[in-house]
Amino acid sequence: MRAVVVHDYERGARLEDVDVDEPRAGEVLVRVAASGVCASDAHLLAGHSSVATLPMVLGHEGAGVVEAVGPGVDGVSPGDHVVLALYGPCGECAHCRAGELVLCDGPARTQAIFGRMADGSTRLHQGDVAVHPMVGIGSLAEQVVLRAAQVVRIDPDIALDVACLAGCGVTTGVGAVFNTARVPPGASVAVIGCGGVGLNVVQAARLAGASPIVAIDNNPMKLDLASDFGATHVVNSGDGDMAELVAACVPGGVDFAFEVVGDPDLIAATFALTRAGGTCVVVGIPPPGSTIPVDAGKLFWERRLLGTTGGSNIPGRDIPRIMRLYRAGRLELDRLVSQRLPLEKFEAAFDALARSDVARSVVTCA
Ligand SMILES: [Zn+2]
Ligand SMILES: [Zn+2]
Incomplete structure:
Protein backbone atom coordinates (compact mmCIF):
# COMPACT_ATOMS: atom_id res chain seq x y z
CA MET A 1 0.00 0.00 0.00
CA ARG A 2 1.05 3.62 -0.42
CA ALA A 3 1.85 5.90 2.50
CA VAL A 4 3.44 9.30 3.12
CA VAL A 5 6.77 8.41 4.75
CA VAL A 6 9.43 10.60 6.37
CA HIS A 7 12.91 9.01 6.40
CA ASP A 8 14.90 12.12 7.22
CA TYR A 9 14.08 15.79 7.54
CA GLU A 10 16.24 16.90 4.61
CA ARG A 11 14.44 14.68 2.12
CA GLY A 12 11.05 15.45 3.63
CA ALA A 13 7.95 13.33 3.07
CA ARG A 14 7.38 11.12 0.04
CA LEU A 15 4.62 8.85 -1.14
CA GLU A 16 6.09 5.33 -1.03
CA ASP A 17 5.09 1.69 -0.99
CA VAL A 18 4.92 0.16 2.49
CA ASP A 19 4.19 -3.46 3.43
CA VAL A 20 1.42 -4.03 5.98
CA ASP A 21 1.20 -7.04 8.30
CA GLU A 22 -2.03 -8.73 9.28
CA PRO A 23 -3.57 -7.41 12.51
CA ARG A 24 -2.53 -9.41 15.56
CA ALA A 25 -4.52 -9.97 18.76
CA GLY A 26 -6.40 -6.85 19.79
CA GLU A 27 -5.57 -5.02 16.55
CA VAL A 28 -7.59 -3.74 13.61
CA LEU A 29 -6.69 -3.25 9.93
CA VAL A 30 -8.45 -0.21 8.48
CA ARG A 31 -8.67 0.96 4.85
CA VAL A 32 -8.21 4.71 5.27
CA ALA A 33 -10.76 6.85 3.45
CA ALA A 34 -9.52 10.29 4.43
CA SER A 35 -7.09 12.06 6.72
CA GLY A 36 -6.99 15.66 7.85
CA VAL A 37 -3.59 17.35 7.88
CA CYS A 38 -2.87 19.00 11.21
CA ALA A 39 -0.14 21.31 12.53
CA SER A 40 1.38 18.35 14.40
CA ASP A 41 2.05 16.64 11.06
CA ALA A 42 3.91 19.74 9.89
CA HIS A 43 5.87 19.91 13.16
CA LEU A 44 6.98 16.33 12.67
CA LEU A 45 7.92 16.94 9.05
CA ALA A 46 9.98 19.96 10.12
CA GLY A 47 11.87 17.92 12.73
CA HIS A 48 10.22 19.70 15.66
CA SER A 49 8.17 16.84 17.04
CA SER A 50 8.92 14.93 20.22
CA VAL A 51 6.98 11.90 18.95
CA ALA A 52 8.97 11.25 15.78
CA THR A 53 10.40 7.76 15.29
CA LEU A 54 11.85 7.64 11.79
CA PRO A 55 11.03 6.31 9.34
CA MET A 56 7.49 7.36 10.12
CA VAL A 57 4.17 7.52 8.25
CA LEU A 58 2.55 10.92 8.75
CA GLY A 59 -1.11 11.53 9.55
CA HIS A 60 -3.17 11.13 12.71
CA GLU A 61 -6.63 12.48 11.86
CA GLY A 62 -8.15 9.66 9.87
CA ALA A 63 -11.32 7.72 9.24
CA GLY A 64 -11.97 4.63 7.21
CA VAL A 65 -13.52 1.19 6.93
CA VAL A 66 -12.43 -1.85 8.93
CA GLU A 67 -10.98 -4.52 6.64
CA ALA A 68 -9.91 -7.15 9.16
CA VAL A 69 -9.66 -7.66 12.89
CA GLY A 70 -7.20 -9.72 14.91
CA PRO A 71 -8.10 -12.33 17.54
CA GLY A 72 -9.98 -11.03 20.55
CA VAL A 73 -11.45 -7.94 18.87
CA ASP A 74 -15.20 -7.88 19.37
CA GLY A 75 -16.06 -4.17 19.34
CA VAL A 76 -15.74 -3.70 15.58
CA SER A 77 -16.10 -5.94 12.52
CA PRO A 78 -15.01 -5.78 8.88
CA GLY A 79 -17.14 -3.23 7.05
CA ASP A 80 -17.60 -0.96 10.07
CA HIS A 81 -16.91 2.73 9.55
CA VAL A 82 -14.51 4.09 12.15
CA VAL A 83 -12.74 7.24 13.23
CA LEU A 84 -9.10 6.66 14.16
CA ALA A 85 -8.60 7.97 17.68
CA LEU A 86 -5.57 9.91 18.79
CA TYR A 87 -5.55 8.17 22.16
CA GLY A 88 -6.61 4.73 23.18
CA PRO A 89 -6.57 4.04 26.91
CA CYS A 90 -4.93 0.69 27.71
CA GLY A 91 -7.56 -0.20 30.32
CA GLU A 92 -4.96 -1.89 32.52
CA CYS A 93 -2.61 0.72 34.02
CA ALA A 94 -3.14 2.29 37.45
CA HIS A 95 -4.67 5.44 35.90
CA CYS A 96 -7.10 3.46 33.76
CA ARG A 97 -8.08 1.33 36.75
CA ALA A 98 -8.71 4.52 38.71
CA GLY A 99 -10.96 5.83 35.94
CA GLU A 100 -8.46 8.49 34.83
CA LEU A 101 -8.39 7.29 31.23
CA VAL A 102 -6.93 10.54 29.91
CA LEU A 103 -3.81 9.94 32.02
CA CYS A 104 -3.27 6.36 30.80
CA ASP A 105 0.43 5.56 30.84
CA GLY A 106 0.37 1.85 30.07
CA PRO A 107 2.84 0.62 27.44
CA ALA A 108 0.09 0.13 24.85
CA ARG A 109 -0.52 3.86 24.88
CA THR A 110 2.95 5.21 25.62
CA GLN A 111 4.48 3.10 22.85
CA ALA A 112 1.70 4.11 20.43
CA ILE A 113 2.66 7.76 20.94
CA PHE A 114 6.00 6.87 19.32
CA GLY A 115 4.51 4.68 16.61
CA ARG A 116 4.96 1.26 18.16
CA MET A 117 2.77 -1.49 19.53
CA ALA A 118 3.05 -2.28 23.26
CA ASP A 119 5.88 -4.77 22.64
CA GLY A 120 7.85 -2.26 20.55
CA SER A 121 7.00 -3.87 17.20
CA THR A 122 5.27 -2.26 14.22
CA ARG A 123 3.01 -3.67 11.50
CA LEU A 124 4.56 -1.55 8.75
CA HIS A 125 7.77 -2.40 6.90
CA GLN A 126 9.85 -1.52 3.88
CA GLY A 127 11.84 -4.69 3.29
CA ASP A 128 13.30 -5.49 6.71
CA VAL A 129 13.14 -1.87 7.91
CA ALA A 130 10.40 -1.17 10.46
CA VAL A 131 8.23 1.85 9.61
CA HIS A 132 6.37 3.66 12.41
CA PRO A 133 2.86 5.13 12.17
CA MET A 134 2.60 8.60 13.73
CA VAL A 135 1.01 8.29 17.22
CA GLY A 136 0.07 4.72 16.37
CA ILE A 137 -2.11 5.90 13.46
CA GLY A 138 -0.16 7.04 10.37
CA SER A 139 -3.32 7.87 8.43
CA LEU A 140 -1.73 9.55 5.39
CA ALA A 141 -1.75 6.06 3.97
CA GLU A 142 -4.08 3.64 2.24
CA GLN A 143 -4.12 1.25 5.20
CA VAL A 144 -3.34 1.32 8.91
CA VAL A 145 -3.11 -1.33 11.62
CA LEU A 146 -3.93 -0.02 15.06
CA ARG A 147 -5.00 -1.17 18.48
CA ALA A 148 -8.75 -1.69 18.73
CA ALA A 149 -8.72 0.96 21.49
CA GLN A 150 -7.80 3.50 18.81
CA VAL A 151 -10.86 3.03 16.62
CA VAL A 152 -14.36 4.32 17.34
CA ARG A 153 -17.28 3.07 15.24
CA ILE A 154 -19.55 5.68 13.67
CA ASP A 155 -22.76 5.53 11.64
CA PRO A 156 -22.01 4.52 8.04
CA ASP A 157 -23.99 7.40 6.55
CA ILE A 158 -21.63 10.06 7.95
CA ALA A 159 -19.10 11.09 5.30
CA LEU A 160 -15.68 9.75 6.25
CA ASP A 161 -13.90 12.77 4.74
CA VAL A 162 -15.68 14.90 7.35
CA ALA A 163 -15.76 12.41 10.23
CA CYS A 164 -11.96 12.13 10.12
CA LEU A 165 -11.71 15.59 11.70
CA ALA A 166 -13.07 14.09 14.91
CA GLY A 167 -9.81 12.16 15.19
CA CYS A 168 -7.78 15.16 16.35
CA GLY A 169 -8.78 18.76 15.63
CA THR A 308 -4.60 19.51 28.14
CA THR A 309 -3.88 16.24 26.41
CA GLY A 310 -5.82 16.65 23.17
CA GLY A 311 -8.82 18.21 24.90
CA SER A 312 -8.71 15.67 27.76
CA ASN A 313 -10.53 13.44 25.32
CA ILE A 314 -11.67 9.89 25.87
CA PRO A 315 -12.31 8.71 22.32
CA GLY A 316 -15.13 6.29 23.14
CA ARG A 317 -17.00 9.08 24.90
CA ASP A 318 -16.06 12.16 22.89
CA ILE A 319 -16.16 10.99 19.27
CA PRO A 320 -19.76 9.66 19.49
CA ARG A 321 -20.75 12.91 21.22
CA ILE A 322 -19.26 14.94 18.38
CA MET A 323 -21.07 12.80 15.82
CA ARG A 324 -24.40 13.27 17.65
CA LEU A 325 -23.94 17.05 17.76
CA TYR A 326 -22.95 17.10 14.08
CA ARG A 327 -25.96 15.03 13.09
CA ALA A 328 -28.25 17.30 15.11
CA GLY A 329 -26.90 20.31 13.21
CA ARG A 330 -25.42 21.82 16.35
CA LEU A 331 -21.74 21.29 15.55
CA GLU A 332 -20.31 22.42 12.21
CA LEU A 333 -17.88 20.02 10.57
CA ASP A 334 -18.43 20.42 6.82
CA ARG A 335 -17.18 23.99 6.71
CA LEU A 336 -13.98 23.06 8.53
CA VAL A 337 -12.87 21.27 5.37
CA SER A 338 -11.32 23.97 3.19
CA GLN A 339 -10.01 21.67 0.48
CA ARG A 340 -9.86 17.98 -0.44
CA LEU A 341 -6.76 16.53 -2.08
CA PRO A 342 -5.88 13.07 -3.39
CA LEU A 343 -3.06 11.23 -1.62
CA GLU A 344 -0.63 12.01 -4.47
CA LYS A 345 -1.13 15.73 -3.82
CA PHE A 346 -0.51 15.55 -0.05
CA GLU A 347 2.25 18.17 -0.31
CA ALA A 348 -0.33 20.83 -1.21
CA ALA A 349 -1.92 20.28 2.21
CA PHE A 350 1.37 21.11 3.93
CA ASP A 351 1.83 24.16 1.68
CA ALA A 352 -1.62 25.42 2.69
CA LEU A 353 -0.85 24.79 6.35
CA ALA A 354 2.40 26.76 6.06
CA ARG A 355 0.52 29.65 4.45
CA SER A 356 -2.05 29.36 7.26
CA ASP A 357 -4.80 30.04 4.75
CA VAL A 358 -7.12 27.08 5.37
CA ALA A 359 -9.00 25.67 8.34
CA ARG A 360 -8.27 22.08 7.29
CA SER A 361 -7.05 20.24 4.24
CA VAL A 362 -8.38 16.70 3.99
CA VAL A 363 -6.44 14.14 1.98
CA THR A 364 -8.59 11.40 0.49
CA CYS A 365 -6.70 8.13 0.61
CA ALA A 366 -9.00 5.65 -1.14
ZN1 LIG B 1 -3.53 16.81 15.21
ZN1 LIG C 1 -3.96 2.79 30.84
Whole structure:
Protein backbone atom coordinates (compact mmCIF):
# COMPACT_ATOMS: atom_id res chain seq x y z
CA MET A 1 0.00 0.00 0.00
CA ARG A 2 1.05 3.62 -0.42
CA ALA A 3 1.85 5.90 2.50
CA VAL A 4 3.44 9.30 3.12
CA VAL A 5 6.77 8.41 4.75
CA VAL A 6 9.43 10.60 6.37
CA HIS A 7 12.91 9.01 6.40
CA ASP A 8 14.90 12.12 7.22
CA TYR A 9 14.08 15.79 7.54
CA GLU A 10 16.24 16.90 4.61
CA ARG A 11 14.44 14.68 2.12
CA GLY A 12 11.05 15.45 3.63
CA ALA A 13 7.95 13.33 3.07
CA ARG A 14 7.38 11.12 0.04
CA LEU A 15 4.62 8.85 -1.14
CA GLU A 16 6.09 5.33 -1.03
CA ASP A 17 5.09 1.69 -0.99
CA VAL A 18 4.92 0.16 2.49
CA ASP A 19 4.19 -3.46 3.43
CA VAL A 20 1.42 -4.03 5.98
CA ASP A 21 1.20 -7.04 8.30
CA GLU A 22 -2.03 -8.73 9.28
CA PRO A 23 -3.57 -7.41 12.51
CA ARG A 24 -2.53 -9.41 15.56
CA ALA A 25 -4.52 -9.97 18.76
CA GLY A 26 -6.40 -6.85 19.79
CA GLU A 27 -5.57 -5.02 16.55
CA VAL A 28 -7.59 -3.74 13.61
CA LEU A 29 -6.69 -3.25 9.93
CA VAL A 30 -8.45 -0.21 8.48
CA ARG A 31 -8.67 0.96 4.85
CA VAL A 32 -8.21 4.71 5.27
CA ALA A 33 -10.76 6.85 3.45
CA ALA A 34 -9.52 10.29 4.43
CA SER A 35 -7.09 12.06 6.72
CA GLY A 36 -6.99 15.66 7.85
CA VAL A 37 -3.59 17.35 7.88
CA CYS A 38 -2.87 19.00 11.21
CA ALA A 39 -0.14 21.31 12.53
CA SER A 40 1.38 18.35 14.40
CA ASP A 41 2.05 16.64 11.06
CA ALA A 42 3.91 19.74 9.89
CA HIS A 43 5.87 19.91 13.16
CA LEU A 44 6.98 16.33 12.67
CA LEU A 45 7.92 16.94 9.05
CA ALA A 46 9.98 19.96 10.12
CA GLY A 47 11.87 17.92 12.73
CA HIS A 48 10.22 19.70 15.66
CA SER A 49 8.17 16.84 17.04
CA SER A 50 8.92 14.93 20.22
CA VAL A 51 6.98 11.90 18.95
CA ALA A 52 8.97 11.25 15.78
CA THR A 53 10.40 7.76 15.29
CA LEU A 54 11.85 7.64 11.79
CA PRO A 55 11.03 6.31 9.34
CA MET A 56 7.49 7.36 10.12
CA VAL A 57 4.17 7.52 8.25
CA LEU A 58 2.55 10.92 8.75
CA GLY A 59 -1.11 11.53 9.55
CA HIS A 60 -3.17 11.13 12.71
CA GLU A 61 -6.63 12.48 11.86
CA GLY A 62 -8.15 9.66 9.87
CA ALA A 63 -11.32 7.72 9.24
CA GLY A 64 -11.97 4.63 7.21
CA VAL A 65 -13.52 1.19 6.93
CA VAL A 66 -12.43 -1.85 8.93
CA GLU A 67 -10.98 -4.52 6.64
CA ALA A 68 -9.91 -7.15 9.16
CA VAL A 69 -9.66 -7.66 12.89
CA GLY A 70 -7.20 -9.72 14.91
CA PRO A 71 -8.10 -12.33 17.54
CA GLY A 72 -9.98 -11.03 20.55
CA VAL A 73 -11.45 -7.94 18.87
CA ASP A 74 -15.20 -7.88 19.37
CA GLY A 75 -16.06 -4.17 19.34
CA VAL A 76 -15.74 -3.70 15.58
CA SER A 77 -16.10 -5.94 12.52
CA PRO A 78 -15.01 -5.78 8.88
CA GLY A 79 -17.14 -3.23 7.05
CA ASP A 80 -17.60 -0.96 10.07
CA HIS A 81 -16.91 2.73 9.55
CA VAL A 82 -14.51 4.09 12.15
CA VAL A 83 -12.74 7.24 13.23
CA LEU A 84 -9.10 6.66 14.16
CA ALA A 85 -8.60 7.97 17.68
CA LEU A 86 -5.57 9.91 18.79
CA TYR A 87 -5.55 8.17 22.16
CA GLY A 88 -6.61 4.73 23.18
CA PRO A 89 -6.57 4.04 26.91
CA CYS A 90 -4.93 0.69 27.71
CA GLY A 91 -7.56 -0.20 30.32
CA GLU A 92 -4.96 -1.89 32.52
CA CYS A 93 -2.61 0.72 34.02
CA ALA A 94 -3.14 2.29 37.45
CA HIS A 95 -4.67 5.44 35.90
CA CYS A 96 -7.10 3.46 33.76
CA ARG A 97 -8.08 1.33 36.75
CA ALA A 98 -8.71 4.52 38.71
CA GLY A 99 -10.96 5.83 35.94
CA GLU A 100 -8.46 8.49 34.83
CA LEU A 101 -8.39 7.29 31.23
CA VAL A 102 -6.93 10.54 29.91
CA LEU A 103 -3.81 9.94 32.02
CA CYS A 104 -3.27 6.36 30.80
CA ASP A 105 0.43 5.56 30.84
CA GLY A 106 0.37 1.85 30.07
CA PRO A 107 2.84 0.62 27.44
CA ALA A 108 0.09 0.13 24.85
CA ARG A 109 -0.52 3.86 24.88
CA THR A 110 2.95 5.21 25.62
CA GLN A 111 4.48 3.10 22.85
CA ALA A 112 1.70 4.11 20.43
CA ILE A 113 2.66 7.76 20.94
CA PHE A 114 6.00 6.87 19.32
CA GLY A 115 4.51 4.68 16.61
CA ARG A 116 4.96 1.26 18.16
CA MET A 117 2.77 -1.49 19.53
CA ALA A 118 3.05 -2.28 23.26
CA ASP A 119 5.88 -4.77 22.64
CA GLY A 120 7.85 -2.26 20.55
CA SER A 121 7.00 -3.87 17.20
CA THR A 122 5.27 -2.26 14.22
CA ARG A 123 3.01 -3.67 11.50
CA LEU A 124 4.56 -1.55 8.75
CA HIS A 125 7.77 -2.40 6.90
CA GLN A 126 9.85 -1.52 3.88
CA GLY A 127 11.84 -4.69 3.29
CA ASP A 128 13.30 -5.49 6.71
CA VAL A 129 13.14 -1.87 7.91
CA ALA A 130 10.40 -1.17 10.46
CA VAL A 131 8.23 1.85 9.61
CA HIS A 132 6.37 3.66 12.41
CA PRO A 133 2.86 5.13 12.17
CA MET A 134 2.60 8.60 13.73
CA VAL A 135 1.01 8.29 17.22
CA GLY A 136 0.07 4.72 16.37
CA ILE A 137 -2.11 5.90 13.46
CA GLY A 138 -0.16 7.04 10.37
CA SER A 139 -3.32 7.87 8.43
CA LEU A 140 -1.73 9.55 5.39
CA ALA A 141 -1.75 6.06 3.97
CA GLU A 142 -4.08 3.64 2.24
CA GLN A 143 -4.12 1.25 5.20
CA VAL A 144 -3.34 1.32 8.91
CA VAL A 145 -3.11 -1.33 11.62
CA LEU A 146 -3.93 -0.02 15.06
CA ARG A 147 -5.00 -1.17 18.48
CA ALA A 148 -8.75 -1.69 18.73
CA ALA A 149 -8.72 0.96 21.49
CA GLN A 150 -7.80 3.50 18.81
CA VAL A 151 -10.86 3.03 16.62
CA VAL A 152 -14.36 4.32 17.34
CA ARG A 153 -17.28 3.07 15.24
CA ILE A 154 -19.55 5.68 13.67
CA ASP A 155 -22.76 5.53 11.64
CA PRO A 156 -22.01 4.52 8.04
CA ASP A 157 -23.99 7.40 6.55
CA ILE A 158 -21.63 10.06 7.95
CA ALA A 159 -19.10 11.09 5.30
CA LEU A 160 -15.68 9.75 6.25
CA ASP A 161 -13.90 12.77 4.74
CA VAL A 162 -15.68 14.90 7.35
CA ALA A 163 -15.76 12.41 10.23
CA CYS A 164 -11.96 12.13 10.12
CA LEU A 165 -11.71 15.59 11.70
CA ALA A 166 -13.07 14.09 14.91
CA GLY A 167 -9.81 12.16 15.19
CA CYS A 168 -7.78 15.16 16.35
CA GLY A 169 -8.78 18.76 15.63
CA VAL A 170 -12.43 18.62 16.63
CA THR A 171 -12.02 16.42 19.71
CA THR A 172 -9.15 18.60 20.86
CA GLY A 173 -10.97 21.91 20.45
CA VAL A 174 -14.34 20.72 21.71
CA GLY A 175 -12.76 18.72 24.54
CA ALA A 176 -10.70 21.71 25.71
CA VAL A 177 -14.00 23.51 26.38
CA PHE A 178 -16.18 20.64 27.64
CA ASN A 179 -13.63 18.46 29.43
CA THR A 180 -10.60 20.54 30.36
CA ALA A 181 -12.04 23.98 31.10
CA ARG A 182 -15.68 22.94 31.72
CA VAL A 183 -16.90 26.33 30.54
CA PRO A 184 -20.26 27.15 32.18
CA PRO A 185 -23.13 29.06 30.52
CA GLY A 186 -22.57 32.80 30.48
CA ALA A 187 -18.79 32.63 30.86
CA SER A 188 -16.68 35.04 28.82
CA VAL A 189 -14.21 33.33 26.50
CA ALA A 190 -11.28 34.42 24.35
CA VAL A 191 -9.81 32.10 21.71
CA ILE A 192 -6.37 32.91 20.32
CA GLY A 193 -5.75 31.13 17.01
CA CYS A 194 -8.74 30.20 14.83
CA GLY A 195 -7.47 27.37 12.64
CA GLY A 196 -8.73 23.80 12.52
CA VAL A 197 -8.61 23.42 16.31
CA GLY A 198 -9.39 26.98 17.42
CA LEU A 199 -12.62 27.12 15.40
CA ASN A 200 -13.77 24.11 17.39
CA VAL A 201 -12.97 25.88 20.64
CA VAL A 202 -15.16 28.72 19.37
CA GLN A 203 -18.09 26.51 18.45
CA ALA A 204 -17.87 24.45 21.64
CA ALA A 205 -17.87 27.68 23.67
CA ARG A 206 -21.04 28.63 21.81
CA LEU A 207 -22.57 25.22 22.58
CA ALA A 208 -21.59 25.63 26.25
CA GLY A 209 -23.56 28.89 26.32
CA ALA A 210 -20.53 31.14 26.74
CA SER A 211 -20.94 34.85 26.00
CA PRO A 212 -19.17 36.93 24.93
CA ILE A 213 -16.83 34.81 22.79
CA VAL A 214 -13.88 36.79 21.43
CA ALA A 215 -11.99 35.20 18.52
CA ILE A 216 -8.46 36.43 17.83
CA ASP A 217 -6.35 35.71 14.73
CA ASN A 218 -4.36 37.64 12.16
CA ASN A 219 -6.20 36.08 9.21
CA PRO A 220 -9.46 37.87 8.25
CA MET A 221 -10.80 34.75 6.51
CA LYS A 222 -10.44 32.72 9.70
CA LEU A 223 -12.08 35.50 11.70
CA ASP A 224 -15.04 35.43 9.30
CA LEU A 225 -15.36 31.69 9.89
CA ALA A 226 -15.03 32.24 13.65
CA SER A 227 -17.99 34.63 13.48
CA ASP A 228 -20.03 32.00 11.68
CA PHE A 229 -18.98 29.40 14.26
CA GLY A 230 -20.23 31.50 17.18
CA ALA A 231 -17.74 34.25 18.03
CA THR A 232 -19.57 37.35 19.25
CA HIS A 233 -16.50 39.55 18.71
CA VAL A 234 -13.50 39.17 16.40
CA VAL A 235 -10.11 40.79 16.91
CA ASN A 236 -7.42 40.97 14.25
CA SER A 237 -4.19 40.64 16.23
CA GLY A 238 -2.46 42.69 13.54
CA ASP A 239 -4.53 45.73 14.50
CA GLY A 240 -2.63 46.55 17.68
CA ASP A 241 -2.02 45.39 21.24
CA MET A 242 -3.98 42.19 21.86
CA ALA A 243 -4.66 42.96 25.53
CA GLU A 244 -6.12 46.37 24.68
CA LEU A 245 -8.19 45.03 21.80
CA VAL A 246 -9.67 42.25 23.95
CA ALA A 247 -10.22 44.62 26.89
CA ALA A 248 -12.28 46.80 24.55
CA CYS A 249 -14.61 43.79 24.08
CA VAL A 250 -14.50 42.39 27.64
CA PRO A 251 -13.33 44.94 30.21
CA GLY A 252 -11.57 43.43 33.22
CA GLY A 253 -10.46 40.21 31.56
CA VAL A 254 -12.15 37.01 30.41
CA ASP A 255 -13.22 34.01 32.46
CA PHE A 256 -11.52 31.59 30.06
CA ALA A 257 -8.75 32.22 27.53
CA PHE A 258 -7.64 29.47 25.13
CA GLU A 259 -4.27 29.57 23.39
CA VAL A 260 -4.50 27.42 20.26
CA VAL A 261 -1.19 28.27 18.60
CA GLY A 262 1.54 26.77 20.78
CA ASP A 263 3.77 29.83 21.12
CA PRO A 264 5.27 30.35 24.62
CA ASP A 265 5.10 34.17 24.50
CA LEU A 266 1.57 34.05 23.13
CA ILE A 267 0.59 31.69 25.96
CA ALA A 268 1.91 34.24 28.46
CA ALA A 269 -0.07 36.97 26.67
CA THR A 270 -3.18 34.76 26.67
CA PHE A 271 -2.80 34.10 30.39
CA ALA A 272 -2.70 37.88 30.89
CA LEU A 273 -6.12 38.20 29.20
CA THR A 274 -7.84 36.40 32.09
CA ARG A 275 -9.61 38.15 34.94
CA ALA A 276 -8.63 37.41 38.56
CA GLY A 277 -9.79 33.84 39.16
CA GLY A 278 -9.84 33.19 35.43
CA THR A 279 -8.46 30.20 33.55
CA CYS A 280 -6.01 29.98 30.66
CA VAL A 281 -6.04 26.69 28.75
CA VAL A 282 -2.99 25.84 26.65
CA VAL A 283 -4.34 23.87 23.69
CA GLY A 284 -1.48 24.61 21.28
CA ILE A 285 1.66 22.53 21.64
CA PRO A 286 4.76 24.65 22.37
CA PRO A 287 8.12 23.45 21.00
CA PRO A 288 9.73 20.71 23.14
CA GLY A 289 11.85 22.18 25.94
CA SER A 290 10.29 25.64 25.80
CA THR A 291 9.25 27.57 28.91
CA ILE A 292 6.32 29.95 29.35
CA PRO A 293 7.10 33.39 30.84
CA VAL A 294 3.91 33.94 32.86
CA ASP A 295 3.48 36.95 35.14
CA ALA A 296 3.74 35.47 38.66
CA GLY A 297 1.83 38.41 40.13
CA LYS A 298 -1.18 37.52 37.99
CA LEU A 299 -0.93 33.88 39.06
CA PHE A 300 -1.28 35.01 42.69
CA TRP A 301 -4.85 36.15 42.02
CA GLU A 302 -6.29 32.66 41.75
CA ARG A 303 -5.69 32.39 38.02
CA ARG A 304 -5.21 28.90 36.64
CA LEU A 305 -2.95 27.83 33.80
CA LEU A 306 -4.21 24.47 32.49
CA GLY A 307 -2.61 22.00 30.15
CA THR A 308 -4.60 19.51 28.14
CA THR A 309 -3.88 16.24 26.41
CA GLY A 310 -5.82 16.65 23.17
CA GLY A 311 -8.82 18.21 24.90
CA SER A 312 -8.71 15.67 27.76
CA ASN A 313 -10.53 13.44 25.32
CA ILE A 314 -11.67 9.89 25.87
CA PRO A 315 -12.31 8.71 22.32
CA GLY A 316 -15.13 6.29 23.14
CA ARG A 317 -17.00 9.08 24.90
CA ASP A 318 -16.06 12.16 22.89
CA ILE A 319 -16.16 10.99 19.27
CA PRO A 320 -19.76 9.66 19.49
CA ARG A 321 -20.75 12.91 21.22
CA ILE A 322 -19.26 14.94 18.38
CA MET A 323 -21.07 12.80 15.82
CA ARG A 324 -24.40 13.27 17.65
CA LEU A 325 -23.94 17.05 17.76
CA TYR A 326 -22.95 17.10 14.08
CA ARG A 327 -25.96 15.03 13.09
CA ALA A 328 -28.25 17.30 15.11
CA GLY A 329 -26.90 20.31 13.21
CA ARG A 330 -25.42 21.82 16.35
CA LEU A 331 -21.74 21.29 15.55
CA GLU A 332 -20.31 22.42 12.21
CA LEU A 333 -17.88 20.02 10.57
CA ASP A 334 -18.43 20.42 6.82
CA ARG A 335 -17.18 23.99 6.71
CA LEU A 336 -13.98 23.06 8.53
CA VAL A 337 -12.87 21.27 5.37
CA SER A 338 -11.32 23.97 3.19
CA GLN A 339 -10.01 21.67 0.48
CA ARG A 340 -9.86 17.98 -0.44
CA LEU A 341 -6.76 16.53 -2.08
CA PRO A 342 -5.88 13.07 -3.39
CA LEU A 343 -3.06 11.23 -1.62
CA GLU A 344 -0.63 12.01 -4.47
CA LYS A 345 -1.13 15.73 -3.82
CA PHE A 346 -0.51 15.55 -0.05
CA GLU A 347 2.25 18.17 -0.31
CA ALA A 348 -0.33 20.83 -1.21
CA ALA A 349 -1.92 20.28 2.21
CA PHE A 350 1.37 21.11 3.93
CA ASP A 351 1.83 24.16 1.68
CA ALA A 352 -1.62 25.42 2.69
CA LEU A 353 -0.85 24.79 6.35
CA ALA A 354 2.40 26.76 6.06
CA ARG A 355 0.52 29.65 4.45
CA SER A 356 -2.05 29.36 7.26
CA ASP A 357 -4.80 30.04 4.75
CA VAL A 358 -7.12 27.08 5.37
CA ALA A 359 -9.00 25.67 8.34
CA ARG A 360 -8.27 22.08 7.29
CA SER A 361 -7.05 20.24 4.24
CA VAL A 362 -8.38 16.70 3.99
CA VAL A 363 -6.44 14.14 1.98
CA THR A 364 -8.59 11.40 0.49
CA CYS A 365 -6.70 8.13 0.61
CA ALA A 366 -9.00 5.65 -1.14
ZN1 LIG B 1 -3.53 16.81 15.21
ZN1 LIG C 1 -3.96 2.79 30.84
